[in-house]
Amino acid sequence: MAEPFRIVAAQEGEPVELPHNIEAEAALLGAMMIDNRVAEDVMQKLRGDHFFEPVHGRIYDGVLKLVGRSMVANPVTLKPMFESDEAMRELGGPAYLARLTGSNAALIGARDFAEQIYELAQLRALIQVGRDLVTKAMDTTDEVNPKKQIEEAEVALYSVAEEGGETGSVKSFLQASRTAVEMAEKALNAGGGLSGVTTGLNCINERIGGLHHSDLIILAGRPGMGKTSLATNIAFNAAHRWQRDMEDGIEPKKSIGAKTAFFSLEMAADQLATRVLSEQSGISSESLRMGKISQQEFRNLARASGELENLPLFIDDTPGLTIAALRTRARRLKRRHDIGLIIIDYLQLLQGSGKSSDGNRVQEISEISRGLKTLAKEMNVPVIALSQLSRAVEQREDKRPQLSDLRESGSIEQDADMVWFVYREDYYHSFKKPAEPDANSTADQHDAWNAWLQEDFRISGMAQLIIAKQRHGATGAVRMRFDSKITRFSDPIDDDRLPQQFN
Numbered sequence: 001m002a003e004p005f006r007i008v009a010a011q012e013g014e015p016v017e018l019p020h021n022i023e024a025e026a027a028l029l030g031a032m033m034i035d036n037r038v039a040e041d042v043m044q045k046l047r048g049d050h051f052f053e054p055v056h057g058r059i060y061d062g063v064l065k066l067v068g069r070s071m072v073a074n075p076v077t078l079k080p081m082f083e084s085d086e087a088m089r090e091l092g093g094p095a096y097l098a099r100l101t102g103s104n105a106a107l108i109g110a111r112d113f114a115e116q117i118y119e120l121a122q123l124r125a126l127i128q129v130g131r132d133l134v135t136k137a138m139d140t141t142d143e144v145n146p147k148k149q150i151e152e153a154e155v156a157l158y159s160v161a162e163e164g165g166e167t168g169s170v171k172s173f174l175q176a177s178r179t180a181v182e183m184a185e186k187a188l189n190a191g192g193g194l195s196g197v198t199t200g201l202n203c204i205n206e207r208i209g210g211l212h213h214s215d216l217i218i219l220a221g222r223p224g225m226g227k228t229s230l231a232t233n234i235a236f237n238a239a240h241r242w243q244r245d246m247e248d249g250i251e252p253k254k255s256i257g258a259k260t261a262f263f264s265l266e267m268a269a270d271q272l273a274t275r276v277l278s279e280q281s282g283i284s285s286e287s288l289r290m291g292k293i294s295q296q297e298f299r300n301l302a303r304a305s306g307e308l309e310n311l312p313l314f315i316d317d318t319p320g321l322t323i324a325a326l327r328t329r330a331r332r333l334k335r336r337h338d339i340g341l342i343i344i345d346y347l348q349l350l351q352g353s354g355k356s357s358d359g360n361r362v363q364e365i366s367e368i369s370r371g372l373k374t375l376a377k378e379m380n381v382p383v384i385a386l387s388q389l390s391r392a393v394e395q396r397e398d399k400r401p402q403l404s405d406l407r408e409s410g411s412i413e414q415d416a417d418m419v420w421f422v423y424r425e426d427y428y429h430s431f432k433k434p435a436e437p438d439a440n441s442t443a444d445q446h447d448a449w450n451a452w453l454q455e456d457f458r459i460s461g462m463a464q465l466i467i468a469k470q471r472h473g474a475t476g477a478v479r480m481r482f483d484s485k486i487t488r489f490s491d492p493i494d495d496d497r498l499p500q501q502f503n
Contacts, residue, residue: 208472221401231345259312
């Protein structure tokens with residue numbers, strides 16, 4: 001195999017030569033034209049722009065184009081594509097194609113040539129990232145923002161690292177079946193019915209089997225329904241279960257808990273922490289914020305805080321994140337803390353890339369939802385993304401959300417593995433409250449008041465999680481309790497279930 005040119009110290013005034021191996025590029029192209037099956041081996045990893053010599057990149061693309069049409073790619077069939085190519089003329093015209101096929105020995109090391117070409121292209125990309133980083137860091141004419149520059153550098157580095165990753169995605173049936181058996185074993189050891197990360201709510205776990213790795217779950221609801229509260233509850237429950245399992249000596253891969261990353265684009269980290277402490281101490285978050293607590297309540301708060309100081313729940317409250325920056329931060333948390341669950345509050349506050357966000361919000365949301373699904377698969381963890389609903393819900397008599405209510409983009413429904421809606425009937429019932437009757441009220445007014453009270457008593461503190469989409473099972477409604485004082489969802493006290501229809 002030809003040795004690549006190395007970067008060496010340049011003489012003063014001479015440019016530094018980028019790493020490349022023209023001979024390896026020529027040998028690979030020759031092998032591809034001699035045996036087109038070589039193209040099938042390398043096309044998943046190599047692109048035309050990975051070649052240092054632009055003409056070689058165009059020849060490579062030409063070979064793939066013909067192979068994609070089920071045509072033979074050789075110097076004869078490629079000749080028409082390059083008759084007017086000026087750079088090819090400098091190399092001797094289309095006759096250069098024939099010279100590339102001069103050595104059959106290239107067939108032996110074709111894959112090695114492809115690997116080296118790819119690695120050298122990565123080195124050139126890294127050099128470019130480094131140059132851009134230095135140039136931006138040296139430029140002080142604009143407003144200085146080192147944090148943003150560091151983020152952009154991380155995104156650029158990860159984009160280099162991600163290239164060519166497709167080759168590792170193919171698994172044999174043996175590998176896939178082993179994973180399936182491990183999931184079944186995990187469900188069995190958890191008492192049955194739970195193969196993923198726990199939500200901490202049996203009523204939900206029984207329906208979905210836990211939060212499955214690589215799944216994107218959309219949790220949506222109108223303001224006031226408690227979707228952030230439910231997300232916070234799940235984040236705490238998963239992290240706390242992981243903490244307990246580790247203390248009990250359970251192997252990490254057999255735990256149904258997970259270290260959790262919570263990206264809060266709306267609320268500050270201390271506000272989320274206040275919610276968790278409110279739930280665990282039994283003190284309303286409003287009382288905590290205003291300091292209206294007794295000495296005993298403060299002791300309960302201190303106890304809860306002490307017990308949770310090692311909770312593996314990581315909160316990132318950076319506002320205005322782009323989907324690329326969020327993926328970068330999530331990877332960093334995965335690398336440092338091995339997180340197993342990601343929650344984003346909420347999807348519409350994320351930003352897309354500049355290309356998709358220029359005046360087309362639907363396209364931007366589509367990019368974001370695809371990015372979140374890619375993140376779930378790439379990191380092999382469940383991702384819960386909160387989402388707003390359109391105001392169409394408020395215009396209907398029946399306020400229960402539907403898939404068509406997902407705001408701004410149908411791609412959210414398409415990309416999601418599960419779609420959940422939080423619905424609290426008592427929230428809307430409070431707006432129907434009639435005037436309280438007095439001595440001068442009519443019998444009808446008394447009847448209306450009593451009917452409202454009876455209905456209020458029946459539905460007070462009750463909530464539903466409507467599973468509108470689920471790739472792994474049936475849809476339907478799950479009944480829960482909601483304590484608005486401490487913003488906590490819990491299992492219903494009784495075993496009754498609402499009437500449900502399943503798909």
